Amino acid sequence: MPYLKVEILLPHYYNSSAGKRKKIEGKxxxxxxxxxxxxxxxxxxxNSTLIGGWTDPNTKNRISDENSTYWVVCEKTKKNVEFFHNLKKKLKTRFEQKDIMMYYVTINKF
Structure with a gap:
């Protein structure tokens, strides 16, 4: 059976509010x-800090980011893919982000 390796980049800071970025709480x-x-x-x-950047398509402002990576390996099923689609929506709200970088690759375990 094929498996998925899902990677989630979680930001260290909330999106900017009036030019200020607040660190996200550990909980x-x-x-x-x-x-x-x-x-x-x-x-x-x-928890190695990943440094990245992106351009906000609405404001054209360049945003610098710091992220940590969460990853999991699971069976490649429709139910699991749906779980991660729903989790992404939840994480966008929880971390107050315009988007969360999340992707998966298909792998074969030994």
Missing amino acids: KYSKTFEEIVERFGGCTVD
């Missing part, structure tokens, strides 16, 4: 971790 990361572990029995967190 939001813990809640996300617990939801994934509850569903799949495990989750790996890489």
Whole structure:
């Protein structure tokens, strides 16, 4: 059976409000971790800071970001893909982001 490796980049800061960015509280990361572990029995967190940037399509402002990576390996089923689509919506709200970078690749486990 094929598997998915899902990677989620979670931001360290909320989107800008009046030019200021506030650090996101740790409990939001813990809640996300617990939801994934509850569903799949495990989750790996890489707290190495990933530095990135993007351009806001509405304002054309350049945004610098810092992120941590959460990843999980699970069976490639329609139900699991739907779970991550729904999780992405939830994370956008929880982390107060315009978007959350989340993607998966199909893998074969040994």
